[in-house]
Amino acid sequence: ETGVTQSPTHLIKTRGQQVTLRCSSQSGHNTVSWYQQALGQGPQFIFQYYREEENGRGNFPPRFSGLQFPNYSSELNVNALELDDSALYLCASSLGSYSGVNTGELFFGEGSRLTVL
Amino acid sequence: SQKIEQNSEALNIQEGKTATLTCNYTNYSPAYLQWYRQDPGRGPVFLLLIRENEKEKRKERLKVTFDTTLKQSLFHITASQPADSATYLCALPYGGATNKLIFGTGTLLAVQP
Numbered sequence: 001e002t003g004v005t006q007s008p009t010h011l012i013k014t015r016g017q018q019v020t021l022r023c024s025s026q027s028g029h030n031t032v033s034w035y036q037q038a039l040g041q042g043p044q045f046i047f048q049y050y051r052e053e054e055n056g057r058g059n060f061p062p063r064f065s066g067l068q069f070p071n072y073s074s075e076l077n078v079n080a081l082e083l084d085d086s087a088l089y090l091c092a093s094s095l096g097s098y099s100g101v102n103t104g105e106l107f108f109g110e111g112s113r114l115t116v117l
Numbered sequence: 118s119q120k121i122e123q124n125s126e127a128l129n130i131q132e133g134k135t136a137t138l139t140c141n142y143t144n145y146s147p148a149y150l151q152w153y154r155q156d157p158g159r160g161p162v163f164l165l166l167i168r169e170n171e172k173e174k175r176k177e178r179l180k181v182t183f184d185t186t187l188k189q190s191l192f193h194i195t196a197s198q199p200a201d202s203a204t205y206l207c208a209l210p211y212g213g214a215t216n217k218l219i220f221g222t223g224t225l226l227a228v229q230p
Contacts, residue, residue: 004160033217042121042206042220043161056217090160094216104149104216108160 023091121221140207
C-alpha cells in the first residue's frame with residue numbers, strides 16, 4: 001500500500017468536456033507528479049508540483065493544468081477533451097524533486113482511467 | 118531528446134530460470150536509472166535505483182547493471198516465479214538528478230509454471 005490515493009478510479013466523458021482528477025499524496029511527501037499512460041505505452045510526464053508551485057512540465061498543451069494545495073494534495077484538470085486523452089492518469093508523490101533529497105523513487109497511486117467518447 | 122528502448126515483445130520463461138530484461142537509452146547518460154513493476158490496471162511500483170557511478174545493484178532475487186559506455190541497463194530476476202509475471206518499466210530522469218522521469222514502454226514478462 002503506497003498511501004497515494006486517486007479519484008475517481010474510472011470515468012467516461014465526451015469530446016469537448018472538462019475533467020478534474022484528484023490525488024492525495026503519501027503522508028510527508030511535498031511533491032506530486034502527474035503522468036499519462038496510454039494503452040501499451042509507458043507513463044508520460046505531464047507536470048510536477050513542488051510546495052504548491054509548478055516545477056516542470058512535459059510536452060502537453062495548456063489545456064492540461066494542475067493545482068497543489070497546502071496539504072500537498074493535487075488536482076489535474078483537462079479542458080476541451082479529445083479522443084486521444086483517453087488513458088490511465090497516474091499521480092506519483094515523493095519527498096522533494098531531486099534524487100539527492102531521497103532515493104528518487106516515486107510512489108504511484110492506482111490511477112484514474114479516463115475514457116473520452 | 119532522451120529516448121528509452123525496451124524489448125517490445127513479451128518475454129516468456131520457465132519458472133526457476135533467470136529473466137533478463139534490457140533497457141537502452143540513446144542520448145546523455147543519466148545521473149541514475151530506475152526500474153518499476155506494473156501489474157495490469159495498477160500503478161507502477163518502484164523496485165530498484167542504480168546511480169551512474171554504480172555498476173551493479175542487488176535486492177533479494179533482483180539484480181540491475183548499468184553500463185554507461187553501452188548506454189544500457191540489464192534487469193535480472195533469478196529463480197523466477199509465476200508471481201513475477203508483470204510489465205517491467207525502465208525510467209530515467211529528464212536531466213540531472215531530478216525525479217521527473219522518462220519511462221520506456223515496458224517489457225511484459227510471463228513466467229510459466
